[in-house]
Every structure is written in structure tokens, then in C-alpha cells.
Amino acid sequence: MRQDVLKFRQHDEGLCGLYTIVNALSALFPEHMTHVKGAVLVSRLAEAVPGDMRSVIQEGTDREQMDVMLEAARAWTDEQGWPGWNCRPMHPVHGEHAHKLWDAVCSALHGGAGKKKRGRRIESLPHLPHGQNAIALIGFGDYHHESTFYEPHWTCVERVTERMLFLRDSDEYTRIPRAETGVRPEDGWEIEDCYILTR
Numbered sequence: 001m002r003q004d005v006l007k008f009r010q011h012d013e014g015l016c017g018l019y020t021i022v023n024a025l026s027a028l029f030p031e032h033m034t035h036v037k038g039a040v041l042v043s044r045l046a047e048a049v050p051g052d053m054r055s056v057i058q059e060g061t062d063r064e065q066m067d068v069m070l071e072a073a074r075a076w077t078d079e080q081g082w083p084g085w086n087c088r089p090m091h092p093v094h095g096e097h098a099h100k101l102w103d104a105v106c107s108a109l110h111g112g113a114g115k116k117k118r119g120r121r122i123e124s125l126p127h128l129p130h131g132q133n134a135i136a137l138i139g140f141g142d143y144h145h146e147s148t149f150y151e152p153h154w155t156c157v158e159r160v161t162e163r164m165l166f167l168r169d170s171d172e173y174t175r176i177p178r179a180e181t182g183v184r185p186e187d188g189w190e191i192e193d194c195y196i197l198t199r
Helices: 013-028 035-048 051-061 063-079 098-109
Strands: 086-089 115-117 121-123 134-140 154-160 164-169 175-176 189-198
Touching: 013 035, 013 051, 013 063, 013 086, 013 134, 013 154, 013 189, 063 134, 063 189, 098 134, 098 154, 098 189, 154 189
Parallel strands: none
Antiparallel strands: 086 189, 115 121, 134 154, 134 189, 154 164, 164 175
């Protein structure tokens, strides 16, 4: 029987980057993650992140800080004796179409050629009994005009369909229409960063 996957929620605005890493590892390794271990990992990431923590809480984390925290997370899981995992950057390029990026993320989440189409619906491969095979860490920037809902944010994308993104999020986002995202100069919630974590 598959263990329930814990979801960790941030307590301060700018800590979504830290909690996104913890949620990603919780989805990949539910058999190893507990509430206590999640809290310890958040503390380890906070110690590793470059810069002043007050600045991080106010402004969030950028790609360079995320790279440092991902290495700190790998060191921590190695210390804990967890199975190995890989992190592959798949950042969008200015002018790339979001549709193409999300198709590539969908393929990566389902092991490349494992994606099957039936009609217009994309089906995912079954999860491994211990958790997900892969998860995407996405860094979103600003929406293309002022918004009270979309704001700069790090989140996990668990599943991609032709129309929707299904999220494991530390805040209030659960699913987002693909059409409401974009790689600049496209309109939408700006896709700035993308990492694929696999076990």
C-alpha cells in the first residue's frame, strides 16, 4: 500500500523555494519523508541559501539560490541514506513557446517515450509503488499585467495534461490552465525556471 504523501506549507511569503524542494522530495520519497524530517530539511535549506534570510522572506529566491539549495538537499538526503535522485535543469529560453515547454515537461514526468495519447487526452504512466517517478520544480515570475492571484512563486508540477497543470504547492495553487502561462514575450504567468527531479 502506498504511503500518504505529505504536503508542506510555507509560513512566510518568500519561503516557497525552500518548501517546493521539500514537497518535491516528499512526492518522490513518501516512504522516507516525515513532518519532522521536512522541518529539518527546511532548516538546512535556510542555512544554505545565500543572502540574508530577511531578504529571502521579502523577495523570495532566484535560480542561483535554488541551485545552492538543491545541492544542500542532495547532501542532506545522502546523509539520511535515502536513494539517489537526479536534478536536471530545463529552463525556458526567451521566445520559446510555453506549449512546447509544457509538452517537454509532460514527457519528462512520464519517462520520455512513456507518454500515451488516446484521442485528445494524455494519460500518465502508473506511479511507482513508493511515490512519483519525477516531478518538476517551476519558478514563475510576474503575470503580464497586474494580478491579485498570480505572483512570483516556486511550485511543483506533478502532472501536465493538454489543458491543465496539477500542482503540489506550498501555498494556495492547486491547478493552473496551461493557457494562463507563458514564456516571455508571451502573455501569462511568466515561466522563468524549470528543474526536473527524478528518482
